[in-house]
Every structure is written in C-alpha cells, then in structure tokens.
Amino acid sequence: MSLRLTARGLSLGHPGHPVLDGVDLDVGPGEVLAVVGSSGGGKSTLLRALAGLLRPSGGELLADGEPLRGPAADRALVFQDDGLLPWRSVRRNVELPLAVRRVPRAERREPVAEWIGRVGLEGLERRLPRELSGGQRQRVQLARALVGSPRAVLMDEPFGALDAQTRAAMQQLLLTVWQRQRCTVVFVTHDVDEALLLGDRIAVLGGGTLAAVHDVPRPRDPGSRADPAVRRLREAVLAAL
Incomplete structure (x- = not known):
C-alpha cells in the first residue's frame, strides 16, 4: 500500500530564517508529485x-495522518549521486537495505534477483560500481531503493x-x-519537461513557500509536449519560476 504524505503549515530551516514557510501540501497515495x-x-x-x-521548525508533517518522526523503511531516498558502496x-x-534490516541471506536472494532483472542489469550482478556506466549505476540505486x-x-x-539519451531511458524505466x-x-x-513527463501534479516552490500546484494533462508521453494544454502548463510553470 502506498503512503500519503501531508504538510500543514510546514516551516523548514532555522527559526526566524526559514527556507520554506507555511507550506500546505498533500501527496496522495500512489501519486507522482514533481517538485520544481x-x-x-x-x-x-x-x-x-x-x-x-530534517525536523520541521514549525507546522507539522504527517505520514498517513500520523506525525512523521524520523527515517523509516517505508520511505526510500534516491539521490543524483548514486551513493553506491x-x-x-x-x-x-x-x-543492502535488506541486510541492514537483518533479513536472512536466503530470503534476500529472490527479491534482489527480481529487482536486478527489473532494472535491466542481469549478468552484471558481480560487477563493482567502477565497472558500470552512469546509467547503470543509477539503475542499481533504483533497485536498491x-x-x-x-x-x-x-x-x-x-x-x-x-x-x-540515458536520462530519457531512466525516465521511462521509472515510469515502468x-x-x-x-x-x-x-x-x-x-x-x-521532466516534471511534465513524470508528474501527476507539479508543485512549484518559490519565495520560500509553495507558489502553485498544477495538475498535469495525461497520457504520459514525450510527444505530448506539442499538446496545447501541456504547452500552456509549461509556460505557467516557467513563469512561476
């Protein structure tokens, strides 16, 4: 089951000098929210x-309606720097995440093999990160997450x-x-353009707060950039930035 994430009057940063202030945002279960x-x-x-x-300096942050109090296995992070060991x-x-959770080695094999297959890295299981391309490293990070x-x-x-080219391939892999x-x-x-392709909605941050939230026309398709509704939304987001 996917997770609902909710911010109510959220402030982040040092008191009196917030990076974000008064943010109200609801990310629905199973939604892809792009943040620009x-x-x-x-x-x-x-x-x-x-x-x-990071703890809020004001307001509240909720996961399925309960206060979000710290890192948990139900939320995974993926960075630009793949962070592979x-x-x-x-x-x-x-x-690695299964090992940290002390899942027995025999129980790790099937999900690990499944995810290596899903991200298209079959046959590379024994390679070290230095032997991989940037795109392959990101595939490893996605599988790990x-x-x-x-x-x-x-x-x-x-x-x-x-x-x-690699970025476009990774975008499609993420959607799949x-x-x-x-x-x-x-x-x-x-x-x-990446936000328009991937997001169900786009949240625009500006001036230390949430400037706007836009629904994204569907279907997801790189060719939809020529659609007048998508062009108008793109212009609106760029204007807000």
Whole structure:
C-alpha cells in the first residue's frame, strides 16, 4: 500500500530564517508529485524533511495522518549521486537495505534477483560500481531503493548528471517500475519537461513557500509536449519560476 504524505503549515530551516514557510501540501497515495523551483528554493530541504532527516521548525508533517518522526523503511531516498558502496558488487549493493534490516541471506536472494532483472542489469550482478556506466549505476540505486518495498520513494534530481539519451531511458524505466509498484513518488527536478513527463501534479516552490500546484494533462508521453494544454502548463510553470 502506498503512503500519503501531508504538510500543514510546514516551516523548514532555522527559526526566524526559514527556507520554506507555511507550506500546505498533500501527496496522495500512489501519486507522482514533481517538485520544481529555483536553486536554493527548498526542494531538497522539503525532500529531506519527508524522509525524516530534517525536523520541521514549525507546522507539522504527517505520514498517513500520523506525525512523521524520523527515517523509516517505508520511505526510500534516491539521490543524483548514486551513493553506491564501491567495494560491494551490484548484487550486494542492491541487497543492502535488506541486510541492514537483518533479513536472512536466503530470503534476500529472490527479491534482489527480481529487482536486478527489473532494472535491466542481469549478468552484471558481480560487477563493482567502477565497472558500470552512469546509467547503470543509477539503475542499481533504483533497485536498491525499491527492493525493500517502500511505500514512498523520494527522488532528488536522480537523473540530473546523465546524458540526454540515458536520462530519457531512466525516465521511462521509472515510469515502468512505478506502474507496477504504484508507490508514492516525490520527484525533485530542475527540468520542467521532466516534471511534465513524470508528474501527476507539479508543485512549484518559490519565495520560500509553495507558489502553485498544477495538475498535469495525461497520457504520459514525450510527444505530448506539442499538446496545447501541456504547452500552456509549461509556460505557467516557467513563469512561476
């Protein structure tokens, strides 16, 4: 079951000097919320708060209606820097969340193998991170994030360092995985076109608060950028930035 994440009057940062102030936001179960904003506008700060790594300085943050009090296995983080452990193979990096939770080794094999297959890394299980391309490393990170069946995945510009072709492939992979898992996704990006492709809604951060939230026309398709409704939304988001 996916997770509902709710902010009510949320302030983040030092008292008197908030990075974000008075944010009201509801991320529905199974929704993909894309978060955009200028550099330093609080996107990553919001994501870390949702992960339980940063305490609010005001307001409240809820997970399924209960106060969010810290990190938990039901929320997984995915960063632009893949953070793979260089001495661990692909398989051992993917199984890391299960090992931390002390899942017996025999019980790890099936979900680890399944996720390595889902992200298209069969045959590379024994390779070390230095032997992988940037796109392959991000696939490992995605599998590692999802192997523990989180109810929400929080992604901080995970494809920002990839070349255009690899980035497009990773976007499609994420959508394919999400359609099977239907977990809640909060996806931070600088790229408005990426937000339009991936998000059910787009939250625009600006001026230290939530400037706007827009519904995104469907279906998800890179070709929909020519659609007049999508073009108007793109212009509105860019104007808000």
